[in-house]
Amino acid sequence: MKLFPNLQGPQRTVAQTVSVVILMGGLAWASVPFYDWFCRVTGFGGATNVAETGSDVILDETIKVRFDASLERDMPWTFKPEVREMEIRIGETGLAFYEAHNPLDVPIAGQAAYNVTPYEAGAFFDKIECFCFTEQVLMPGETVMMPVSFFVDPAIVDDREGQYVHTITLSYTFYQIDMPEDEIQASVAPEVLTIAPQVGIETN
Numbered sequence: 001m002k003l004f005p006n007l008q009g010p011q012r013t014v015a016q017t018v019s020v021v022i023l024m025g026g027l028a029w030a031s032v033p034f035y036d037w038f039c040r041v042t043g044f045g046g047a048t049n050v051a052e053t054g055s056d057v058i059l060d061e062t063i064k065v066r067f068d069a070s071l072e073r074d075m076p077w078t079f080k081p082e083v084r085e086m087e088i089r090i091g092e093t094g095l096a097f098y099e100a101h102n103p104l105d106v107p108i109a110g111q112a113a114y115n116v117t118p119y120e121a122g123a124f125f126d127k128i129e130c131f132c133f134t135e136q137v138l139m140p141g142e143t144v145m146m147p148v149s150f151f152v153d154p155a156i157v158d159d160r161e162g163q164y165v166h167t168i169t170l171s172y173t174f175y176q177i178d179m180p181e182d183e184i185q186a187s188v189a190p191e192v193l194t195i196a197p198q199v200g201i202e203t204n
Contacts, residue, residue, distance in 0.1 A: 057091045060089065066084060067096055069172055076103065077103075077110060098172065102143075104140060109179040110175060121168045152168065
């Protein structure tokens, strides 16, 4: 079947070129949600899972989890993990905190992007609660402790590649987002963000 049978010469070439551009644009648009879904299902690219509760199985074997923090170039906050590393049993629920501070005299809204490395660990890293699930708003001069609770799925010890993972790094990058004033006020929830950190966790 020929495309554009009623067009001749240069007109047909232009029409075919435009069609290819439109098709490629559509595929690129569709690839974003598909890629996100693919990463979450397979753990590819370090995407993590979300769990409603902790694991029913806790192994005696332990694994180290390291925490990393960074900011996009124009994000004015300061942002760092409360601890750099902890060691937990596989299947055990861990709780870590990240500290964020807004040094400006205006409210700043942010959203965290995240991943884990090595990438093959993403399919076995489950978050129960995380500040990255929603937008965060810091008022002028405000400092908050933002929690993330998680566990490493015991299935990792039987995975062909996962069984060789002994350290997982959880990384967050905060970037600034625009929010209307009424949404900023509605998003402020200090009671959720100012939880005291656990004691007895190894620090570097």
